[in-house]
Amino acid sequence: MVLFHFTNFLLSVVSSTDSKTLKEEKREELFENLKANESIGWSVDVIDPRELSAKMLKKTKINLNEISHDSAMGLVNRVLGMGVLLTEVYVDTVGDPEKYRIKLSERFPSVKFVVAKKADSLYPVVSGASIVAKVTRDRAVRDWVLTETAENMHRNFGSGYPGDPETKAWLEHHKHSVFGFPTLVRFSWGTCTPYFKDIVEVLWESDKMDENGSSDRSGKRQLKLSSVGFTGYKRKSEEIESSGKGHCKFFQARKLEQVTHF
Template sequence: MESKSTLPDWASKPCIMGIDEAGRGPVLGPMVYGCLYCARSYEKTLSTLNFADSKTLKEEKRENLFENLKANELLGWAVDVIDPRELSAKMLKKIKINLNEISHDSASGLVTRVLNMGVFLTEVYVDTVGDPEKYRIKLSERFPSIKFVVAKKADSLYPVVSGASIVAKVTRDRALRDWVLDETAENMTRNFGSGYPGDPETKAWLQQHQHSVFGFPTLVRFSWGTCTAYSKNMVEVVWESDKTEEDGSSSSSGKRQLKLSSFGVTTSKRKNEEEIESSGKSRCKFFQARKLEHLANF
């Protein structure tokens, strides 16, 4: 990730850091965690730099502020860009990881990274995700040497968090602006809009880029509720891993089940059956263990 590589002298003095996120709500694109840190003695000057909650600033102003803080040798920063593919995959795992957990891990990851660079962090200000007190305890347990301040609207309360919100927001906007779609189908556009589910441009883009089999391009966070509205236009997909969960049986890989019709052997009768696995039931153990079924009709 981009960040300053040589450690400045001030970093070995007590430092403060702010952490904020951008792109948590949008249905598409990466979620970005950003942090900004400086010597505690610089805190007063920081409040004169006109950092404000990035959402209240115009894009151009944000870009300027980001360029200024990058050029300022008394400030350090880092980002963690979480790819939408990773967000979807984690939230749709067999054992699902929710967005709060992903957020907490990303913030902790930034703290770890900055500590490993040799920065002497003493206080870290974090915009909360979920319950502030629980989050503060979680962070304090992971990093006992640091004092954490976790608050709602930290991005407008603490200039160091405002700065972090600018780092995160500008990085997210640039990532989306420069996004290269994985998919190579024709007629794909990059008019994503902001990515917020309510944005008419985003809605129009989702509408145009839905696909009956594949759903959406991987830029989209499939785990978002917004996507469910489109599922009626899409072919149903039944996952073996969901099935095993419903059965309450183990989800270990050794017990994965296989459907013979996935080899292309489907008849109208089989297709209507909800069973998606071959059971190998009432056959000898060899077949049972391998989920091999005797197929008499095809």
């Protein structure tokens, strides 16, 4: 979230307030006040939960801090690309404040960065950004269109925060032993972990790989997959009689293998 065109009006509207301590009605009121003033502008980067799940659970994982940093730098790029003379940026830190500041300064040497813990309680410009981010998030959840069409699916998911009883009840009701949750849910969310204890694990055969990443034809291994990513693997004890190197019996029976050169 980047909020620019800092004015005295912004100071009078939001002061230095943590948006999480405000009631939803008050946040909506402040948001509308910000919208009504033409001297204030902002840019928002909304990241789909499916993108977060994919990045955080893939083999080479990208953690939430790094995703947040990339998003912030993308927003700064966007604002600069709009022709805004951006001289200072105030950031509520994700991770170590000084390391984050250095990272931002190296990427944008012409901009002064102030990175601090609880910056939304210290700087009105960050308070304003926090209100816009929170209202945007709450509206996105409220207006979310569920793409799944199961008969027992409903929209009573509450606020989407882990302490909300409605949210917990919705997760319990909509968990699936194979597919996990509907795409509204970020699978890497720590709140999801208890619901995955009864998931179905899938084993599949895979070629062993040597140190160079090439297929090792001396044997096979089994990989174990769950709804939340790779959980480990174990070698098969028996040898495969067929000389076919395919990953399924069709290829093995016909002694077929993939090739890259003819």
